Amino acid sequence: MKKLCAFLAVVLSLAFAGGTLAQDKKAAAPDKPAAEAAKPAAAPEAKKEEAKPAPTPNKGDVAWMLTSTALVLMMSVPALALFYGGMVRAKNTLSMLMQVFVVFSLVTVLWCIYGYSLAFTEGNAYFGGFDRLFLKGTFDPDKGEFAMAATFSKGVVLPELVFVAFQATFAAITCCLILGAFAERAKFSAVLAFIVLWFTFSYAPVAHMVWFWMGPDAYTTAKIVDEMNGKAGLLWQWGALDFAGGTVVHINSGVAGLVGAYLIGRRIGYGKEAMPPHNLTLTMIGAALLWTGWFGFNAGSALEANGTAALAFINTYLATACAVLSWIAGEAVFKGKPSMLGAASGAVAGLVAITPAAGNVGIPGAFVIGTAAGLVCLWGVSGLKKLLGADDSLDVFGVHAIGGILGALLTGVFNSPSLGGPSFPVDWFVATAVPAKDYSIAAQVWIQAKAVGVTFLWSGIVAAVSYKLVDWTIGLRVTEEEEREGLDTSAHGEAAYRM
8 A cells, every 4th residue: 555655646746747738827716717617707897886796596506406416426326336246246246346435535536636627627628727726716715705607508607616516426437437347356556546547637638628618608799709619628619519428428438448458458267257247136226226316417417407407307218218128129139038237238328328418419319329329339248349359347348438439429410400409509609509401410420520539549548558557556457366266355355245
């Protein structure tokens, strides 16, 4: 643990030094833009008697967002932990639960120290700055005032700390998803060290590139639209649509998991010994809790209790059910029998694929995306997995990366009003949507494909470098003896079950 502590200290110093990559900017007032739902831009100076009162949060929106945050927390602890824990062998159950529980906690702390600032403050097209280091400026205890963050509607705000907490759960669960790819053979200390590096140099910048913009209230005149757009993240500037994390969460984590599966190597006995899930009851409970918590993940990403949240909610509900049915139908055709593991995996595949599309497509899109996800991800964990040759233990790449890519591309198709989608704003000054006659499916799918490519390459490169650094300093893998004994006992001195 001394090596790990020293390693973490070096990484944190590198992370802070990395802030020089972000452009310097002027000191911000308490309501300076700082998030995907950025705070209202400062209006031109006006006479005191003409100044409009600052917008105040709607209690319904605040209550919905706090509820959504709690639902996303449930998606990791306990949902993902149980889902993964049931899929490994009995001797590694507690190890899986422990990794999810601790990584979620670690990333939450890092998010509040510097991650939120890197992701959701103004900097350059790739990184934010350090204006919100340790969440400074979000609350003034002397005045008892809270900084506000805007939503997607002009004049509608949330306390910024609500947005901080909501996005913290996204960052934490993304890092936890990676763990399934190299389950049952990685050192616990190595896992934590890798997560610090990857979170800092992949999750935070990708989140900034996709989700950071200046907020609707910054678009005060038509003349400054291009200027405000130029301050947003790179992929947002391109016009990439990602409602709740197809690129940021699922492709990002899936690629990192695949790289880890290659570099850490296969489990002892992989391909020669049977390694079935030891407790599908736990896996089914985890999948059910994931489905429930995902409503906070997707519908909460509307940032308001409104019609868009309702659309995201029903799309999440419907697409997941379609994916369950298509996955088990595919199993029945190609494998002879539908399975409980298949039904649970189908649910997750549907949830993943609808994530970037949830508030960006209509009901027809949910039917198609969900049905396609079940079949495509079934291929991802069977045919594609054999082609890749990696021991991706719990199919992180086959479900999350493949499902995320599918959902991201189909978002460009079904966002079209001609296919029942809500389209997207022409610009945020007029905030009117592109009409069906002007919407180009081919152009939007191309933008989506470029966003997928950037995320794939960025995550893959950062992951490879991070794994190598950890391997050189700590070592990635447990010994053969420890792996055969099981990580519950060898790493934690505990056992999930007593005979």
